[in-house]
Amino acid sequence: MKHRRTEFFVNTLSLGITIGISFLIVILMILLMSETPLKTMYYFFLGPFTNKYYFGNMLNASIPLIFTGLGIALAFRSSMFNLGGEGQVYAGGLVATFFLLIINESGPAVLGILVALISSALLGALLAGMSGFFRMKWNTDELISSFLLSSAVVLIVNYFITGILNDPNTNLLTTPPVNERFWFLKIFLPSNLDISILFAVLTAVGVYFFLFYTKWGYEMRMCGLNREFSRYGGINVSRYMVMPMLLSGGLHGIAGSVAVMGTYHQCLKGFSGGIGWNGIAVALIAKNNPLAIIPAAVFFAYLDAGAKAAMLHSDVTFEIAAIVQSVIFFLVTARAIHDFIRFRKKEVQV
Template identity: 65%
Template sequence: MKLIVKRKKNPENIFVNIFSLSVTMGIAFLIVIVLILFLSKDPAKTIRYFFIGPFLNRYYFGNMLNSAIPLIFTGLGIAIAFKASTFNLGGEGQVYSGALAATAVCLALPEANGFIGGSLAILAAIGVGAVLAGLSGLFKMKWGTDELISSFLISGAVVLIVNYFITGPMDDPANNLLTTREIAKQYRFMQIFPPSKLDISIFFAVLTAFLVFFFMFYTHWGYEMRMCGLNREFSRYGGIKVKFYLVLPMILSGSFQGLAGAVSVMGTYHMSVKGFSFGMGWNGIAVALIARNNPLAVIPAAIFFAYIEAGASAAMIHSDVTFEIAAIVESIIYFLITAQALKDFIRYRKRRTE
């Protein structure tokens, strides 16, 4: 199988990055304004809600930050894989199955101590994600099976199987919705910003981003992993076991996806709902992309993503456009961010003006 996904090296100049990112955002927002002018009967109001809606009250603001939490985890997971030039396209399945694993552990131990049982639930979620993604890494190492497609396919199957568990054996007989039963009270994360759903795991997410940053840039494995990602030939020359770094990043990547599922369940939903995590895996790719795979930049990138979605939903509630306008903005950002030529152009212009 031939893939031309370019395993690209990032230019590390932070000023160029921020500058090109601002240009990208500017163009994206400009397009959104034009779109709203075209779509809305009261564009001024819609635009106002789109841009400042998320800051209007505690509820909106808190929920925006809350929806950034899983995106931080999935974004970190993807950033790790990308940094090592491996690809994990199975985020959707890994998040979803991680959520189910956490739910299952919590439901199986209704009476256990919150900390012990909760830790077990999180570990189970991490384990499931790690195994699913790690398999793709293993196949790549052993026989060169492309991890990009295999992780996607495995995830595709896993999503359906998780659907089965949520709607079948684990379905809550007490309601007609396609959900599991609720997890016990002691497993739910503390909410810190009522009435919004924002819970304590946001600190956990930020801390994790710092830990990943530390891991990447200050530890043995992080160094070897990055070197392999940048130049496998050089790494092999330097005595690094490059094969190992086809597997490790995938395992880590999957772990973070699973973790995203667990915090969604234990912090926000308190159960698994059919399809509730859809999009988290894909959005993780976008977050990592905007953050240029820098773990610390993942935090603002995830919040930015959550902001667009929160703005769109505020505009939907208070005005006459629909939430999916967020998807259009996001897609435009995707397009602009990946257009290498545009970046080169900006860099060139910048050099000229310096």
């Protein structure tokens, strides 16, 4: 028990240092670049809390990040890298839209939503699963193969959105909107926040349960920590190169379809940009703990929301969020920060 508490303390503090440094850098940037630094800072840090609209939208933006963060965490827990999140989210959104457009008025709405969720999960799983399969079969590096596949998929999805499935009634690069029956219920008007946040939270709980209370989850974690040991202990190691990728891709696909049904109501060109990458950061901040992914995703959405508010009310551009996020990315796995805290703590105890 004592060990766990120390571990928790060290993790929290090092995360605090990481975030602290990234905030310092953003303050520095705002001081350098903004004509009205105080106003900019106010909106960057507190903007998301100034009204219901911003606050709800921030929570809404965290929904896909919870799904992708969970997907990445599952893969990381098994020592597999799914770098194809971007393409999997995008493809999931497209296939969900495609089926919803076909179903349109027929059958009950719930059925349509189920078809959309399942088809997006399957497509995402297929895309990521391929990389897992190649890794198992020929030891092809799944990190690079999943990235390259995803890059190709993004372009192919673009083709569908701007080509066959393009909405002729608008100049926007998008598919037609899906039937209103399939739109998720808004629960925090006037913001975009919809009911799927509950679904996201439930999924996080489900993934937690899967990892720590089921045999598959256990074996997956063992493979992730030490494959040689797992093989020795009689675990089917090959299976756990493919399964986590399937699950990871599936969650990414669902992130896409949920974003379509909850927020966009159509498949907009480039709607998934950044959701996949940020999922990686979210998983890392949460130390791959499914429950911690919820606050981590909200935090990442907060950075985006803050930057957006600052852009609307002041004179900086939205991309400063990317810089803050990259600083967090840089430092979140830095073992030296960990070691430093441990070392200090020990000295104090002695």
